[in-house]
């Protein structure tokens with residue numbers, strides 16, 4: 001607390017133990033990965049713009065692009081940006097802590113992730129790359145059907161990314177439980193802190209299961225075991241159970257931090273405290289708990305016993321209740337508010353729209369009977385991009401515009417940012433809405449060419465991708481303008497609605513946040 | 528021309544004009560998707576009819592929810608913007624409201640779950656199979672076996688573009704379609720020779736993995752003669768997109784005639800080691816042209 005020297009250069013950025021610097025590093029890594037992962041998806045959409053093979057005549061490469069896009073977006077864009085980036089930056093500030101509980105561990109977490117990204121790139125470049133999809137189902141991912149080192153490098157990349165996440169999770173849990181300022185009780189924590197806490201527990205419980213499965217796959221491939229190999233007495237479905245036991249909580253790991261960001265923004269710009277604060281916090285917690293008991297809804301078409309499918313249908317439908325509570329509580333927070341529509345709030349509206357759209361199609365897919373029509377079609381692609389992927393991206397944009405003044409000390413150009421929202425929002429809807437039609441009509445996922453009847457909506461979808469590219473380029477222009485124009489940002493640019501602790505310190509937030517311990521009892525910021 | 532009314536996607540903010548649509552097939556008795564189609568394919572079996580009907584019901588409920596949220600958002604934007612409402616209210620609790628928005632969704636979910644679970648048990652298996660078809664997934668083609676017909680067996684491989692005849696759809700047509708009789712309970716057994724594939728025919732309400740090491744079971748009962756198309760629906764490697772399924776449904780009499788012909792035509796296939804090499808090499812060559 002008393003040390004106020006600030007390291008510079010390589011010492012500051014390579015050996016950083018400061019939560020803000022590490023948060024910045026995470027955001028930079030996520031931005032870089034987003035460009036790479038985004039470029040892959042745009043290449044895919046370019047190929048799919050018209051029927052026939054235009055650009056990607058190597059179908060292994062096509063499968064590798066599909067696989068790498070998924071891995072990169074999940075593990076190297078959304079998770080680092082939300083948890084590593086915004087989480088690192090604002091969790092300590094919001095609870096009045098001087099830093100994370102384990103600053104050196106924090107540094108290790110980041111550099112493990114950077115190493116994982118390198119391994120993933122290597123995986124894509126050696127021996128034809130992993131063309132397994134991000135689900136890595138054996139036997140396709142076994143040594144017999146993917147000889148060479150590509151899948152092994154992919155496994156090691158996920159191992160390192162997983163270790164990074166687990167260490168980060170332990171760090172967040174310790175920080176939130178032990179380093180809150182006096183008066184910052186659990187039931188007074190901002191909802192973003194609740195969101196990261198729930199997410200950290202999900203990581204802590206889900207990632208080790210993935211790690212176990214990955215290790216089994218690795219030994220199957222290299223050391224003669226046969227956990228998933230039928231000829232040796234193994235079972236490919238064991239992988240699917242283990243993978244989805246991790247994989248379903250993983251989608252909440254992605255979206256719950258987004259809930260937190262959106263809750264902060266909705267409250268701030270409505271000039272009202274969150275409606276039903278406790279309900280909101282415990283809705284997230286219950287989504288997290290129930291999320292561990294629904295994994296086989298990804299496996300309805302594997303030949304599971306019909307009673308098992310009936311159970312997973314019922315259990316999955318239950319999740320609609322807490323998610324409904326969240327949506328209605330956001331609307332009720334706005335109700336009676338005095339709302340201003342700066343860019344973060346526009347993004348919050350956009351998020352709610354996407355989440356509701358993806359939420360209702362999720363109710364459809366929860367039903368094992370109806371899922372037959374949709375499983376492995378573009379309907380599923382549309383669903384999870386709406387509810388999870390693009391919703392998370394919108395929440396990241398929302399968080400960026402909400403906090404960039406606090407992080408950099410500069411205001412972003414508001415008019416351009418509003419334009420950027422509209423371009424991006426229209427783009428993603430034109431991109432993904434028609435995919436519902438394609439899926440209902442029966443178009444399978446993960447194919448490089450399609451029957452000619454699907455040409456129309458695929459063309460529209462690719463036009464949407466072009467609009468999205470324009471929105472993305474505009475975003476980077478805004479970032480550049482923000483740092484070039486250097487319009488100073490006041491400590492609190494959002495007015496009376498912004499009640500969390502980060503708005504009480506100057507902008508940019510000082511290297512060491514709090515000179516004095518903040519007094520929450522006097523402030524009672526959260527009801 | 529068959530027509531099937533599908534429900535509207537009227538909640539689409541982007542394509543608000545869609546309304547109620549008709550998805551017709553370009554050619555009579557061809558059960559596959561048509562250009563700019565916005566709904567399901569024409570159903571060709573009781574399973575498909577029930578799946579699509581169940582989804583139509585669900586779509587009305589979901590459309591209502593989305594419209595409700597949209598209207599609330601519009602109302603909020605108009606009524607509670609900073610100009611219209613300069614002083615925010617302080618309300619942060621309303622127990623009644625919170626109970627309602629927890630209880631009403633539960634009731635809606637129960638309303639959905641009952642027909643949905645009935646559907647699930649209906650489409651699962653047939654109690655009274657009249658014949659059996661065994662489907663084997665291979666990288667990257669399907670093999671069909673008729674255990675009731677002295678092990679009649681043949682492979683079904685995608686037609687290359689220069690092999691297509693007029694009217695045969697690209698990427699959906701095969702050299703030897705699987706032939707089934709109409710109005711017959713067909714038990715379908717699914718196995719795999721290599722990786723996981725998925726045998727899917729949307730218009731028949733069929734979709735199930737073929738997984739090495741296990742035999743999966745499903746069934747169909749096809750309503751009318753015609754050609755029903757599908758594609759492999761589980762990523763299975765390089766040519767995953769190029770192993771279509773073509774089902775030709777014929778009358779029971781025609782089926783009996785076909786069986787006798789097929790036994791002659793595929794006579795050598797019953798012997799071990801006589802399966803043709805996979806067609807993937809030449810397919811890959813054609814696709815890349």
Ligand SMILES: [Cu+2]
Pocket residue numbers: 664665667723724725759760761762763767770
């Ligand atoms: Cu296949």
